[in-house]
Amino acid sequence: MIGRFAPSPTGPLHFGSLLAALASYCDMKSQGGLWRLRMEDLDKPREMAGAAQHILQTLEDFGFEWDGEVIYQSQRSDLYQDTLNQLKAKSLVYDCDCSRKEIADSAQHGIDGLVYPGTCRHKAVVKAPHARRVIVDDQPIAFTDAIQGNIQQNLAHDVGDFVLKRADGLFAYQLAVVVDDVEQGVTDIVRGADLLDSTPRQIYLQQRLGYPLPQYAHIPVASNAAGEKLSKQTLAPAINATRASAWLIQALHFLDQQPPQELTAQSPREILKWATQHWDINLVPQQRSIVF
Ligand SMILES: [Zn+2]
Structure with missing residues (x-):
């Protein structure tokens, strides 16, 4: 079994992307599978210089360990x-x-x-x-x-x-994702529910290309009071390594995983260990977005 986390390097990791990283990581590691990373950096003009490296460093500081090489969509035209x-x-x-x-x-x-x-x-x-x-x-x-x-x-x-x-020569997200998921052997996709409406397009391409269909799980996205998804555009606060444990606990609460009080004093690595051992996808709220 193989899962993945696929951030876009348009800015530093924020709470919304931490949710997707944490959920996909726990889902896969709780089943003994591999967790792969790829940078969705197709849209070079939207990229922020240094963001890809910053995201990898943040994931490391938060205790995540990925399997294999990180792939970059910009190198796969x-x-x-x-x-x-x-x-x-x-x-x-x-x-x-x-x-x-x-x-x-x-x-x-x-x-x-x-x-x-x-x-x-x-x-x-x-x-x-x-x-x-x-x-x-x-x-x-x-x-x-x-x-x-x-x-x-x-x-x-x-x-x-x-x-x-696109007319400017850029490959569309829908195509790139389908190609990368099959190439990386991804069997289980856990990501934000903002991509739920894209999934049938991806399934359609998988069917036409004769690819195996992965399992999907779409977690609620964190939104602001106006209902907008937290992102660089909506000025989501960047998460930082100095408070990694607190951010992880907050993410576990957001996903209704019910972390015990005493876990808050633990290191990020210990928190991830607990989260993986106790991961229950049935507890994740069946909502497309939740105000954070
Ligand atoms: Zn036309």
Whole structure:
């Protein structure tokens, strides 16, 4: 069994990412599996210099131990292109030169932004530069999330044909994640519920590529009082190693793991040991977000 933690190096580790690290770590280590790391640094302009190194140092200071080498998405474009070519060979990919405005003028709102209406599916000539989209179908995609329960989505209705490679040449998150998870042998994905709506797109790609389907568990995300997910953009407080034990205890409370009072005086390593031994995914609140 293999789990993973996949932060984006857009800033230092914050409480929201600590939750995902802790939950995926405990879930995997409690079952004797491996826990892998990868940096989701596809979007270089959004990256903060030094953040990747800072995140790794913070994880170490918090007592986390990962298995194998850390992989960096920015170094894996060839792999993503190969996979895009495989989908192209199955006639599942087309070029799209629609501008943002053209899409906004004709599209309906869906589960995660606008539903692309398929304008370019049958266009004979497409201008450069253009994006690449994958053709979706009008079929329900259903899965059982270990925390959030039964989830169902119809990609044609809720999302539309989605982008795999942007017009500026960047590979889309949905494609990169699917390729990396299969390459890293990931069997169990534990991550924030802000990604729950992306999961059917990833399952669709896994199905089309003939990949094994991982198990999913989406933990509630920490949000501010306005309901926005804690992130660098919403000015989430950075967590620091000097208070690592206190942050870990707080994260365990957030995930309803009920750490005993005396654990607060322990080292981060001891807290992680307790958390792994007592991890109970059934206690994690079945909510998409919780105000922190
Ligand atoms: Zn188009």
